[in-house]
Amino acid sequence: MNSDQLQADPTGTRVGIAYKVRNMAFFYGGVKKALDNINVDLASRAVTAIIGPSGCGKSTFLKSLNRIAEAETKVRIDGQIELFGQNIYDPVVNLTRLRRRVGMVFQRPNPFPMSIFDNIAYGPRVFGMKGNLAEIVESSLKKAALWNEVKDNLKKSALGLSGGQQQRLCIARSLAVNPDVLLMDEPCSALDPIATLRIEELIESLREQLTIIIVTHNMQQAGRCSQYTLFFNTDESRIGQLVEAGPTRDIFFSPKDKRTEDYITGRFG
Numbered sequence: 001m002n003s004d005q006l007q008a009d010p011t012g013t014r015v016g017i018a019y020k021v022r023n024m025a026f027f028y029g030g031v032k033k034a035l036d037n038i039n040v041d042l043a044s045r046a047v048t049a050i051i052g053p054s055g056c057g058k059s060t061f062l063k064s065l066n067r068i069a070e071a072e073t074k075v076r077i078d079g080q081i082e083l084f085g086q087n088i089y090d091p092v093v094n095l096t097r098l099r100r101r102v103g104m105v106f107q108r109p110n111p112f113p114m115s116i117f118d119n120i121a122y123g124p125r126v127f128g129m130k131g132n133l134a135e136i137v138e139s140s141l142k143k144a145a146l147w148n149e150v151k152d153n154l155k156k157s158a159l160g161l162s163g164g165q166q167q168r169l170c171i172a173r174s175l176a177v178n179p180d181v182l183l184m185d186e187p188c189s190a191l192d193p194i195a196t197l198r199i200e201e202l203i204e205s206l207r208e209q210l211t212i213i214i215v216t217h218n219m220q221q222a223g224r225c226s227q228y229t230l231f232f233n234t235d236e237s238r239i240g241q242l243v244e245a246g247p248t249r250d251i252f253f254s255p256k257d258k259r260t261e262d263y264i265t266g267r268f269g
């Protein structure tokens, strides 16, 4: 996806660029190449879905956008990833600050074993954010559409919430530190259809304030939730590559690459 495609914004408003990824290659353990030659611009204040068959590098790409991959294992990243004009792999980048700007929600909800209030207050406390903590907790839970369900139980353990509520809690926890970007790695894969629908509604309600990038195996979800889509696949050497990127309606209804069409129509993957 390039700037021209971004400007053909399906929402009808001109969007900016959050991430510029150039000639990016990703290696696990310094040797196993998981991604190669990734070049793409990602729109700000929009939802970008990442789709593709298992093992094509979707999560790897997502985890390179807030440098969380390197916290998990030894990796090497070549090329450049800029976030709002700053190279996030520049040695001067403060990783704590970067990960505050770029929040992440995982496949399985991972609330901390503490109260609902303390889960949300955790980030603001760590970062010494100014403002009334109770107000930050309330507004974050409201943004995550969870306030009405938990407002009388803020002191209760977050582990007592349902899976769908826990996932909205984790989203609220990310929102509490005012991120610019929210990365979501299959956030609904452990949820039932009703809880999934609530998360999708939440994504829609957040999209104008945030840049959201979501990995999903669910085509309908990508179609419902996103304005832009990236289709990843592996090449003949099993290395992940970005096959096609663009507005979601183009990827779904008039893909340029045969591999995208085969995947979308279920002939492959």
Ligand SMILES: Nc1ncnc2c1ncn2[C@@H]1O[C@H](COP(=O)(O)OP(=O)(O)OP(=O)(O)O)[C@@H](O)[C@H]1O
Binding pocket: 028, 029, 032, 034, 052, 053, 054, 055, 056, 057, 058, 059, 060, 061, 073, 240
């Ligand atoms: N920690 C790791 N160490 C070594 N190789 C890894 C590691 N994590 C992922 N890989 C490899 O990198 C490649 C891409 O994996 P990744 O999890 O990013 O794919 P994915 O498209 O998200 O897959 P899925 O849809 O199954 O979650 C795969 O070959 C995988 O085995």
